[in-house]
Amino acid sequence: MTRICLIGAGPSGMSMLYNLAKMKEQGKHIPDVVCYEKQSDCGGLWNFDWRTGVDEHGEPIHGSMYHHLWSNNPKECLELPDYTFDRHFGKAIPSFLPREVILDYLSGRWKTVNATKFVRLNTIVKNVVYNSDKDNFTVWARDQVEDKDLPLEQFSHIVVATGHFSVPNTPYFKGVETFPGRVLHSHDFRDAREFKGKQLLVIGSSYSAEDILLQCVKFGAKSIVCSSRSGPMGFKWPAQIQERPLLEKIEGQTVFFKDGTSTEVDAIIYCTGYKHTFSFLPDNLRLQTENRFYPPNLYKGIVWIKTGNNKLMYIGMQNQFYSMTMFDVQSFWACRVILGEKTLPEKDTMEADITRWTQKLERVTSIAQAMDFQTKYVMDLCRDSGYQYNLDVKDILNDWDQKKRESIITYRDNVFKSKFTGTVSCKPPKPFMAAFEDSLDSFCKLNLH
Template sequence: MARVCIIGAGAAGLCAARHLLVEPCVSQVDILEQAGQLGGTWVYTENTGYDDFGLPIHTSMYKSLRTNLPKEIMGFPDFPIPESEKSYLPAKDMLAFLQMYSDKHGVTEHIKFKHHVQLVIPKQTESGELWNVSFKDLTTGVSETREYDYMFVCNGHYNTPFIPDIPGLKTFEGDVMHSHDYRVPEIFTGKKVLVIGAGPSGMDIALEVTSVSTKVILSHHLKEQPKTVFPENLIQKPDVVKLEGGKAFFQDGAVEEVDVVFLCTGYLYNFPFLHESCEIVVEDNCVEPLYKHLVNINHPSMCFIGVPYYVCAFSMFDLQVRYYVRSMNGTFSLPTREQMVEHWEEEKQDRAARGYTKRQAHMMGPDQEKYYASLAEEAGTKTLPSVLTKIREESSIRFLHNLKHYRQDIYKIIDDDTYEIISNGTREILC
């Protein structure tokens, strides 16, 4: 009977626990959560910097955030988000959904809240590999070490800011801030703000900040120029070449005076609790060596749930967990170490040949449906319906070209391949 440790009680950790708790081969499930509540990145707090225990604030949630994907593709395969009039929900509704999911499946009572994971070390025994996990109860200050058979790493990857290497950034005379610490737009009142990065949060926040700022400069290198009509006080610029004094210099030769450099440049994968003997390396945001972005090739009794991005996240977590649990209970066997290494190397070469950089090692997007199918096929389980990826793609296009109004669209899934969308009162069925 297996003892399992799950690090993190966000959506990935909750999903892992939900499946492990009903698995006959599992005798113990401990979920270690640093915060005082479940939900991970969906928890909103006005606090930034460090918490009461001197640990970095985990969440990057800002006050006005609504999902950038419709709820119809954000639930779990066996636990959809309840029906409502809107497709795009506020963060508090997503948090309430995760609480409901956790309570329904008896997960909440297994969460050790305010428990900080300090160190994870593999331990070789005669019967196989075990894991020593050291963690601290932040309330009592007491640390302990427990032994487990399997490790599920579910700590998310939207909490450690990525700071780009821009000449002059460290000596910039104005303010420098990362979106991780953004909560409300009022802090930018009357200022000229340079927003660097046009991912979902960069675009969203840039638009929100126009309501209080004198000028917003959105710097990005999107291959496809957004068709969104922005307010007059927002202009778009290519990448920043350098910062000097209080000025920003751009690739097109333009120079702008700015008060704030606001970095919406994404996040780093970070596993500070993994001892080097876990043999996981993160370099240029590529986590390796992982088989199928999931299994630690050097120590296959450790898995990472939720590493790929540009995916249908909660459904992918569910599929990854189902895959891995089936390898635990003997439904299928993972390939040999040599076979896993070969697969990982071939995939990296294939992605490089198609133009992916190392930093994009875990980006799925157009590859996601193929990835889901590969997991399901190997594990002999059900893949995700194609309608999920179709809606995700449709929503992403509308986000780019109609940022102001795309969240008014309403989606409805008709079957595994077909969906309906109501936009501006017009109903359209797509497949």
């Protein structure tokens, strides 16, 4: 009997449930599906939790969301073709949106098919075992509200959609343990107002570093030094931000860099990325990878080919330029496989396909090439699954990247055109660096009247 265990009710997991529900509307027989979600609501990364460290149940905090976060790429890059922003909001809105607005949009799509009815909230998966003799999986989950283990359940398929921005990667620098100021990872960053008037060191050159630098300047940080291993990000930063080589050591409040320079800081923020961590999976089922555009041992970036008889799948585990639309076509492809509408090839064919994509990735040396690589991956899934929409937004991504290079301060003030409706977004009522209100209510008052 086909029975699906879906782990995680963020954008990836909810896309899986949405696609299953839409297939049922088309008259297809849909197997039983149970979605376990450790948080108290659906939405994954897009939920905000004021806590850091552990949650109310003593479990590690999942989300890395902070106050005043706005999307760092235009909504036209993540717009879902069968549920557009025009449909949800009823009119043109700006291209760059605050967190609550994006979550409201995603929730609107899920509500059209009542996808949340499959979700068991506040329930954490503790262990998954593949039973080779029965060709199925045993799942041990725990109800966090009742504080009790649930009866063991059997499933034919496991779909892991827990994301990979929850377990911080925190490298050690000599002297950090004696630094007298605040030291935190971006996972625990909650509000840039904490650092008003402060001198900061930000370590890293990822999207989180880029955004936290701007957030802290926006809300009044005195000065920021950004230190990274990979070199300058190449943006035209405001005067408060300087870039330096990698941090070498810390003595008191003084931080020293590999070029021999030093400065005093009040706080240190690590923006050094995350680890793919799946503590509920044994080694033979666990994806072990860095943040890559094509993770190893996943056919089509989805099916785990090592063990589990191709019945363990991962959704949304790639490094990302595409996000919501990639999750959606991955989920659609996975649903078709599970429903028996697509047959997987032999293992050697799948391994050869993984090798082909991996070799392509090895030739990627620039952001433009990385965007092209992921566009080709997404479009390959569209063709292979029969997904009815063209998700290619490479032209929008290239335009967005160019505007960032022109001005990191003003790129969120630009407008873009929807691929699916042709609607050109409206100009935001305030420039991003002057927009201090980010709630759904304030956004609607400014944009929907």
